[in-house]
Amino acid sequence: MLKLFNTLTGRQEIFESIEQKNVRMYVCGVTVYDYCHIGHARSALVFDVLRRYLEYSGYAVTFVKNFTDVDDKIIKRAHEQGVSYDVVTRRYIQAYHEDMGKLGIRAATEEPKATEHIPAIVQLTEQLVNKGLAYVVDGDVYFEVSKYPEYGRLSKRRLEDLQAGARVDVDERKRHPMDFALWKSSKPGEPAWESPWGLGRPGWHIECSAMSIRHLSETFDIHGGGMDLIFPHHENEIAQSCGATGKEFARYWVHNGFVQINKEKMSKSLGNFFTIREVFEKSEWSEEITGEILRYFLLSTHYHGPLDFSDQALKEAKSALNGFYDLFNRLRENNGSGGSADGLLKAAVEQRRSSFVQAMDDDLNTPAAIAALQGLRSDVNKILEKGLSLEARKNARQEFRSMGNVLGLFQLDKWQFNIELAGTATVTGSVRADHLVRLTDTEIERMIAERNEARVKKDFKRADEIRNELAVRRIIIEDKPDGTTRWKR
């Protein structure tokens, strides 16, 4: 039974979906004016895992994740680059799919864009004006915060406590400093749509209300996003949506913690961020850090807490993941010991799977879930020594695949899978030393064959030379007892 921490109530609650077998969830995506950084990756990943776990638990999931494709920053970026705003948004939406794809983040069921929902946005805004919850000034429409008595219930703030205007100038035309724009009149040269209040474009918050209602109906199960969206974005969504429909909006609000650099929030404004593609493309990481490693690292901390990003942490994730792939390789090999320990495997799998499920049920405790998988790895290593049949070895691999799928791990047959997928990315734009130039599998295998010939002749000097050559290119080899050799990058 899944429990989730619900920001709305401040407590962990048992998750119960509105419909029996279908969960409807909405997650705030990104504003597409730049490449995504690791913080965006974490958020996308947390909800990708939530979705996968709901599916693992037997639900169908209708998952909506939006793109904010019209706003001030996009317009500014378009001006800087001298292109139309939709050139900017199209470019970064594509980049989003590329980057998140490398991380194994599945596309949502629906990925709506604000600009494709203008009529729904206008309609919702009109509804709020007609109900007296919003007012029009000079072609702008504002939501009147004091008309929604429950304003602040998500972020646990009282209107009086919000020292509005302390850090920004208050617009004199607003009735209350916290009133926010539903519709903004446009200046010449800006993207604009027709509306009852003249040419303009939507404010930031209204699109999520309009699109979630459109795609998931007025009340749905889960609404997610980063912690920084709690206020004002999600608070405003609640005010608008509940104000307009008179019904509850989302039932469970789930928010992920930040990625930090040296204990400080990673953000554009602080300038202390790494984009996802930088992690893959730049510096010495490029041959070494795959999407799966980044994914493992991002899941090694509970989603609710902060997560410090560092080179060392990534390397540790790689080492840990390496251990799993070493085992998978061994499972493919027949060590000729028969199936005397097959029965032990079943017991171990059942015990570890139960721990895994228990951890995931506990508010998506991925570190504890990973610990269960590590436990199974240790168990299987020991059992394998005692002797597993071919079928049992296949089953063991399948168990890792099945639980791993919830976390998006262990799906590949070969270590370094993503290098193949990302292929072109690893060589673009970076100067690399000769010794880092990538060897093909065939070249590696030829070198290993030569080394093994040398070993047979007891020419260990030559054998070690070849191993060193490979080592310099980050290829690690392991000699097996039968005289053959396995290798990995």
Added chain:
RNA sequence: GGCGCCGUACCCAAGUGGUAAGGGAGCAGUCUGCAAAACUGCGAUGCAGCGGUUCGAACCCGCUCGGCGCCUCCA
């Protein structure tokens, strides 16, 4: 000024009332031409500090110290 989060071994990180999971790094051993992997063993009498509640607290309460976030666009 308001609201909130965090502080567990060398590093990362679970655990939220019953006597400290897991990983990485390290050390020792088995195995090995060597190496790698795997396996075995070693590692917090203590969970920022100080008080309190309790038969019992890392977990509950209070205070103190330290770090961070939100209140402005932000995943």
